[in-house]
Amino acid sequence: MRLQRIVSRLQRLHPKEIDLSLDRILNLCKKLDNPQNKIKVISVVGTNGKYSTIQAMHAILKEAKINCNIYTSPHIRKINERFIFNDKELNDDELSNLFETVEKANDDQPITFFEILTAAYFYKAAEYPENINLIETGLFHRFDATNILNQNLASIVTSIGLDHLDWLPKNEQTIEKIIFEKTSALLNSKIVVAKQSSEDIQNLIKHSISSNKSKKIAFNDNFSYSINENGFIYYEDEFGGVKLPKPNLMGQFQIDNSATAVAAVRNLDLDVTDENIKSGITKIKSIARLQEIKSGKLKDLCKNNQLFVDGSHNPLGAKVLNDYLQTLNCKKHIILGMMANKDHQEYISYFKNISSLTTIDIPNQPNSIKGEDLKNKLNNLPNLNYKKSVEDALKNISADNEDIILITGSLYLAGEVLNLN
Numbered sequence: 001m002r003l004q005r006i007v008s009r010l011q012r013l014h015p016k017e018i019d020l021s022l023d024r025i026l027n028l029c030k031k032l033d034n035p036q037n038k039i040k041v042i043s044v045v046g047t048n049g050k051y052s053t054i055q056a057m058h059a060i061l062k063e064a065k066i067n068c069n070i071y072t073s074p075h076i077r078k079i080n081e082r083f084i085f086n087d088k089e090l091n092d093d094e095l096s097n098l099f100e101t102v103e104k105a106n107d108d109q110p111i112t113f114f115e116i117l118t119a120a121y122f123y124k125a126a127e128y129p130e131n132i133n134l135i136e137t138g139l140f141h142r143f144d145a146t147n148i149l150n151q152n153l154a155s156i157v158t159s160i161g162l163d164h165l166d167w168l169p170k171n172e173q174t175i176e177k178i179i180f181e182k183t184s185a186l187l188n189s190k191i192v193v194a195k196q197s198s199e200d201i202q203n204l205i206k207h208s209i210s211s212n213k214s215k216k217i218a219f220n221d222n223f224s225y226s227i228n229e230n231g232f233i234y235y236e237d238e239f240g241g242v243k244l245p246k247p248n249l250m251g252q253f254q255i256d257n258s259a260t261a262v263a264a265v266r267n268l269d270l271d272v273t274d275e276n277i278k279s280g281i282t283k284i285k286s287i288a289r290l291q292e293i294k295s296g297k298l299k300d301l302c303k304n305n306q307l308f309v310d311g312s313h314n315p316l317g318a319k320v321l322n323d324y325l326q327t328l329n330c331k332k333h334i335i336l337g338m339m340a341n342k343d344h345q346e347y348i349s350y351f352k353n354i355s356s357l358t359t360i361d362i363p364n365q366p367n368s369i370k371g372e373d374l375k376n377k378l379n380n381l382p383n384l385n386y387k388k389s390v391e392d393a394l395k396n397i398s399a400d401n402e403d404i405i406l407i408t409g410s411l412y413l414a415g416e417v418l419n420l421n
Contacts, residue, residue, distance in 0.1 A: 010099065018114070018139065022147065027109070042057065043137055044158060049158035049256065049257045054136060058284075059285070063280040069124075071134070071146070077287070080092070101123070142185045147185060175201065195260070219256075291309050303401075304402060318349075336359050338409040357381055360386070360393050
């Protein structure tokens with residue numbers, strides 16, 4: 001309850017959820033003695049794959065006995081997930097104490113919730129100056145609260161696509177503008193560019209960072225991989241080739257993310273061995289990224305069907321998710337809940353050969369679209385239904401044995417589903 005009360009106070013410090021500016025967090029961090037200048041950071045920017053790439057790097061670094069701090073957003077089940085120090089999540093009391101310290105320093109000045117959380121992360125991270133900080137940047141990076149570092153070890157650019165367009169002027173809602181916002185302010189260190197969804201996007205990123213003096217490590221140009229028919233991955237870069245097992249995550253896109261993580265750690269002087277990499281990518285922990293629910297209340301409703309939850313919420317996420325589903329020889333049923341500001345029709349257009357689609361309400365999310373309204377927007381699709389809750393949806397799906405049921409469309413929905421289960 002104490003933590004919830006503090007979080008409620010912090011959420012009331014600014015009338016807007018997002019207000020793109022760096023002034024407020026810079027002022028607060030100055031009061032905290034600029035902790036962001038005392039830490040070692042690998043920054044991760046992009047549209048999709050940031051969380052998974054961070055988790056893959058963490059798994060590898062942990063095998064190499066390199067301690068990490070991790071800052072990601074949003075959280076899935078509880079806010080503590082955003083605050084990992086020395087490889088451990090802060091408990092409620094530790095997080096409450098941290099928030100109260102930073103709240104006192106802020107002295108009731110206007111600041112967004114994400115900004116004060118970021119300042120709190122930096123303040124705590126400064127207690128571990130030798131740890132590697134894996135930091136996920138939010139939204140468009142250039143004016144993101146995490147972008148107040150003077151230096152970092154590397155910047156990783158994961159897959160970039162269209163998302164959060166409502167934060168851009170109508171005439172700037174383009175992939176070119178998003179790439180500019182995400183990559184034009186990257187620091188001079190090393191830049192690792194992941195595999196992109198098209199050669200055009202890859203080239204736009206290269207153009208955006210062309211004047212940056214960093215060493216650039218780009219997929220296909222400087223690192224690549226192939227999947228052997230026996231199931232292993234052959235990864236190759238300027239340091240040579242290495243035979244790797246597949247990561248313990250499903251989907252081709254997770255191999256892309258893991259390869260990006262491997263490229264990053266091999267290009268930094270972190271004393272990571274090939275054996276650390278081989279072992280690490282089989283131990284990646286990932287929440288709500290094509291996560292199979294194998295037991296619990298919701299799984300019990302599915303009987304002999306596989307149940308997955310995935311937090312994808314933009315067209316690029318839908319595309320890679322569908323690519324994986326198409327490799328499976330079974331019927332697929334989707335339960336869909338989304339936030340109101342997403343392009344619902346384009347998102348669902350990427351899914352092919354779906355046996356049924358059921359829209360639902362996302363509980364506890366006032367900014368989500370009502371499931372019935374979502375159904376009406378998608379009314380040209382066959383086998384389309386609306387049910388108020390995920391439980392009702394699961395009970396009413398006519399699935400054969402060993403069909404797949406996928407709950408997707410929002411990270412917020414994924415969190416509600418995992419808590420409910």
